[in-house]
Amino acid sequence: MKKTLGVVCGLAVAVAAVCTAGAWYTGKQLPGVLEHATAQSNLQMQKSFKGLGATARLELVSLEQHLFSSVARYRFTVQNLELGDEPSNLELTLVDRIEHGPFPWQRVKAFKLMPVMAASSTSIEKDATTAEWYAASGDVSPVQGEFSLGYDQSYDGTLRLMPLDIAKDGSSVKFSGFDLGMSGDFEGKRLKLDGSMGTLQVSMVDSETPPLKFDLKGLKLVADLTLTPYDFYEGQADVTLDDSAFTFGDRQVPLTVKGVEQRNTYKVNGDKVDARAAYKVDAITYDGKAVGGGQLVVAVNRFDIPALQAIMAIYEKHMPQLQETAAAGQPPELELNAEEQALMQVQMMQxxxxxxxxxxxxxxxxxxxxxxxxxLTLDLAKPTSADLPSDQLVRQMIEKLQSSLSLSKPMIGDLAALQASLEGQDEAQVKQAAMAGEMVGQMALYSKLATLKGNDIIANLHYADGQVAFNGQKMTVEEFAALVMSSLGGLQPAGN
Known part of the structure; x- marks a missing residue:
């Protein structure tokens, strides 16, 4: 019995020694780790805010250290943030309560027994700036985070936006909260996200405009990304929204959208990037009437990354100018000096x-x-010279083009009938509008710009090596242009 007790006591002393030594080691390492993490955060925010006009910065203000725990305070500032009519500044104090490893108590009590450098609980400090935000979230920190920091400078945890309930001057916001699981490393080389939101209900009442209401349900965000040598991420990032409803206008017309998806894929092959974005909507209804659903899938392949980044850098340099002209209601126009024009030409050729x-x-x-x-698929190629006449330049740039169009006459009729119904037309007028698909089909057939196959209006185009195949007929580019012009001219009403 004495021997057994001695072994148990010896193990207890050994474990205590390991924990104390680990905590002491963590305490010594922590300042450097936090400074490095802060620097990396600022670097990532600088990239994210680039070209937007706003700037963000995180600063470690103080670090109060003890043997088994520490408290770090950060100042988070955002300048020139456009939340309304005028740019504004935001300053928050973040409080990070850190339990030293290798076995932080908050992880032990959750039966997470893998050793880590530290476990932290982050919140926003209550002050004059955040008092109303605190009140809306039930007097708890509106943003909370729990993270574990690994000895390999990795992190894993959850960021929470707490539920909110705000009512002011007839307007209101009800938010169920948002949980975002995050994991990665301090260098930003790996990033995984898994977030979800229950509901967000907003009602905006203004004496000068009709009320606007919207209700979002079932938002999900999933991403698995890896930083490439070219300083952007490749991988998958998806956002889905189960239901959304909007009420607006003088008649307070309801619009509902169900099953919204956005799925993005990025892949790097050598110094080229492929990107694909897929957007989908299951069902749309307007004023209680079914509209339909659809999808859009776009892709770019074999884009030279260094050339693309150089071109984007030129645009980013002129972004404030473009934003000013757009805000003034003028068409944005990129004005380049001679050096920039030459650089743009070189990079476009690359x-x-x-x-x-x-x-x-x-x-x-x-x-x-x-x-x-x-x-539609468009394959591009490098011309022999950038100084060619415009028609020759375009011909050499377009290596191949293929497109196909299939218009459903019943679908056209459905949309025309819906429009007539929404405009308050009587039943006979709605039935007449439903025949719009047949009329469009006859016009397309008469113009020779399309063919008919059952209930579908079909048009196919293929171009390569200076030759066009349009709806099965081969012709030159000039012949195709003449056909289109004459066909469109034939559709003009008499007297025009």
């Missing part, structure tokens, strides 16, 4: 040398009685 491809893989819309589709 981009085209990689034979990039742009594609609309699927643009489709479906109603109760029909579905229409369109797709």
């Amino acid at each position: 981009l085209l040398a990689g034979k990039p491809q742009v594609a609309v893989e699927d643009l489709s819309f479906k109603t109760a009685n029909g579905e229409s589709r369109f797709n």
Whole structure:
């Protein structure tokens, strides 16, 4: 018995020694780790805010250290943030309560027994700036985070936006909260996100405009990204929204959208990048009447990354100017000096040398009685010279183009009938509008710009090596242009 007790006591002393030594080691390492993490955060925010006009910065203000725990305070500032009519500044104090490893108590009590450097609980400090935000969240920190920091400078945890309930001057916001699981490393080389929101209900009442209401349900965010040597991420990032409802206008017309998806994929091959974005909506209703659903899938392939980044850098330099002209209601125009024009030309030629491809893989819309589709693939190539006449330049740049269009006559009829119904037309007028698909089909057939196949209006185009194949007929580019012009001219009303 004495021997057993001695072994148990010895193990207890050994474990205590390990924990104390680990905590002491963590305490010694922590200042450097936090300074490094803060620097990396600022670097990532600088990249994220680049070109937006706003700037953000995180600063470690103080670090109060003890043997088993520490308290760090950060100042988070954002300048020139556009939340309304005028840019504003935001300053928050973040409080980070850190339990030293290797076995922080908050992880032990949750049966998470893998050793880590530290476990932290982060919150926003209550002050004059955040007092109203605290009140809306039930007098708890509106933003809370719990993270574990690994000895390999990795992190894993959850960031929470707490539920809010705000009512002021007839307007209101009810928010169920948002949980975002995050994992990665301090260098930003790996990033995984898994977030979800229950509901967000907003009602905005203004004496000068009709009320605006919207209700969002079931938001989800999932991402698995890896930083590339070219300083942007590759991988998958998806956002889905189960239901959304909007009420607006003088008549307070309801609009509902169900099953919204956005799925983005980025892949790097050598110094080229492929990107694909897919957008989908399951069902739209307007004023209680079914409209339909559809999707859009676009992709770019073989885009030269260094050339693309150089071109984007030129645009970012002129972004404030472009934003000013757009805000003034003028069409934005990029004004480049001689040096920038020469650089843009060189980079565009480099981009085209990689034979990039742009594609609309699927643009489709479906109603109760029909579905229409369109797709297009454009393959580009580097011309022999950038100084060629414009017509020759375009011909050499476009290596191949393929597109197909299938318009459903019943779908056109459904949309025309819906419009007539929403405009308050009587039943006979709505039935007449439903015949719009047949009329469009006859016009397309008469113009020779399309063919008919059952209930679908079909048009196909293929271009390569200076030759066009349009709806199965081969012709030159000039012949195709003449056909289109004459066909469109024939559709003009008499007297025009």
